[in-house]
Amino acid sequence: MFPKISVIIPVYNVENYLHRCVDSILNQTFQDFEIILVNDGSKDNSGQICDEYAQKDKRIKVIHKKNARVSAARNDGIKMAKGKYVSFIDSDDWIDSEMYQGMINKAEELELDFIMCDYKKRYLDYEEKRTQPIRPGYYSKEDIKNELFHCLIMFEQIEFPPTISNWVCLLNLKFLRKNNLYYDEDIHYCEDSILGSKIIYHSTSFYYLKDHYYYNYFYNPASTTNTYNENKWNAYLKINERLKIYFGKNIEYDFKRQIKINMLYFTLNTLGQLKYSGSNGKERLNRIQEIMFHPKVTEIFEDFKLPNVSWKMKVTILLIKFKLVRWYRLFVLNKRRLGTLHFTDEVLNKQQ
Known part of the structure; x- marks a missing residue:
């Protein structure tokens, strides 16, 4: 019997956060899942923590590899996944206990290509709820063309599309593989943006669980997301050229x-x-x-x-x-x- 959901977690030097992340999945009200921990060349105790979890729970699989960054790690997880659906979680984040139950119910009921929820941005001493400026509910292929193609890559107000954070999505694995939807492994910044746009473009059925803030995004001000990095510019140029193509x-x-x-x-x-x-x-x-x-x-x-x-x-x-x-x-x-x-x-x- 294959699991319903494959949860893919790239792991890199997160020994202080990994327990919180994995435990939040193990504590789900929905339990029919596998967890794929991709230890991406961690230099701290993260790899050992992954192995300890795998020894305790047969649903947890571990891949140890040389560091190749998050895109390659997620692709490794997609290739290994056995579930009907896949979910991506960053290893310093965590999810609410009802997330997968709430998402799988709609995904199964409506036979969706993907479903998306909202998230809470977590600081050390407070949180912000984040939602998307699109309507809630079901989208057919025609709805997607009429209502989402205008923001498939970027909103007119210079804001990213709804799927910029792939980790709020539950994705049908057959849909991903059928449309050859994988991460560009040579892009290490903003890799979600390309895949998210492709997901919307190819999708024939989508559901937005608006105001369901299941995902907890941990804001780390020292993250490369929030600091200047000269390599970002080259990555950005590469992303835009691939979007053109x-x-x-x-x-x-x-x-x-x-x-x-x-x-x-x-x-x-x-x-x-x-x-x-x-x-x-x-x-x-x-x-x-x-x-x-x-x-x-x-x-x-x-x-x-x-x-x-x-x-x-x-x-x-x-x-x-x-x-x-x-x-x-x-x-x-x-x-x-x-x-x-x-x-x-x-x-x-x-x-x-």
Whole structure:
């Protein structure tokens, strides 16, 4: 007998959080699952903790491998999975006890390709509930085209699509394999965004459990998600090029504007986080110039109408469009006159 759900957890140096994560799955009201712990070359005691869990519960499987980052770890889990559905959980997060019962009931009742819930963003001393600006309930293929294709890659307000956090989704494994939906293993930042867009595109049935905050996302300010990293920019460029290849020539829907807004998001994000790069003023100025004058940034503004955002954000975008490097550093990074304009990516999935 195969389990209903395969829970895939990439594990890397999380000995302080792993028990909380795994225990939250073992304490589910729904118990027909397997847990696949992918120890991605941890240097602390995480691998040993994984093995201890496997010895205690036959539903827990462990893969030990050299570090290849989260995308490869999740793909390893997908290939090993035996369940009808798969779920991804980050190893420093945890889930509420009724999550899988609530999601599997709808998934089975409606024979869904995937189902999505909401999440709580957990800080050390408080939490924020996060939901998506789409309606709750069932979506047919026609509904998905009419209501979700407009935000499949990026909302007009420069916000990520509903599926940006793959860990709030329960996905039909046959659906993933049929459509060859796997993570791009050479992308180590924002890898959820590409797969999430493909999931929406190929789905024929989807259900949104709005206001069901089952998932607990632990906010770590030291995460690479929330700090400047020079490698991010190269990853962002690669992501946008692959989106162009996959969606840019689509004949049933024009995704070109969303791809441009996605590139604009990446540009804003990278420039905004330069404040935290630790570089000196001259190096920062050179980096701003390098980004603003990049050909892919210039392409954004070819026949491009400004998105529906605040006036402060529009000013920031115009500074980029007209490559006003010094003005950007003065008024945006230094927060003068225009107020706080730096752009963060807190909704990006956490990376190793």
